[in-house]
Amino acid sequence: MTAAIDDLDRAILRVIQTNATLSAGAVGRAVGLSQPAAWRRLRRLRETGVVKGRELNLDLEKLGFGVTVFLGIKLATKGQVSLEDFERAVSAIPEVRRVEHVLGRYDYRLRVTARDLPDFERVLRRRIMALRGVGEVEANVLVSEERLTGPL
């Protein structure tokens, strides 16, 4: 089901995409709406699930997590290892921060955050390569990342 939004909603989404902690009054001023009107729209965007939550944008390096690596994983023995078992086991690794099931050259895409390269190597060797069913693994070290507004 697709939620219907208009241009004012889109303007609000653009504002809160970069600053979700603004008050309804401040959001209203940014898009030319009164505080109550902005508040009602913000509430509706949440209720219809268009806004599914918030996230903190942290500088991981400053917090001591200097390395982010994306791993493409191909399962070696499809049919023998259940996807559910693999997903449960890989999701239980704290350094694995995101797991996506994909179609294509790989079966899964993982985002792994580690303190440094030796720490990453430890996670890769002892935790990820040790999982049942892991076949081909490709690692790409993240250098830069940007979030874009999207089709608003």
Place this chain on the structure above:
Amino acid sequence: MLDDFDRRILRMWQTEPEMTAADLAGALDVPTARVTRRIERLRETGVLRGVSAVIDWAALGYGVEVSLRIQIDKTVAGAFDAFMAAARKVPEVTEMQSFLGRVDLRLTVIARDMAHWQSLYRDRILTLPHIAEIEALMHVATVKTDQALPI
């Protein structure tokens, strides 16, 4: 640079980003002004870059998500910058990452359906400059999303 109090705030806040400074202060049993000052400082020092609203594109009718892994033609001077500048102009690109590894760049692209994806791919993606190789991974499901860091 970060002290224990900063870490306590971030640990709690990252698991529940909906919390206000007052909520955090209540949970940590300290005055709100103290939390507000710390959050200000975390912003000033760049530890906290911001708090963003997360949009559910599927709820807006974008049911298709594709991860495009791209190798850039590095024999051309300025190829990276030219590619990235052009990719930023495609509204359906929601994320762009650069890597050290076999893949140079990765784009997250969303589309309303497969027909829309096909036209986007032909008209907007394959026309981006300096692509040496491109490979698509179709997103099926997100099994685990960015979880709290052990700060």
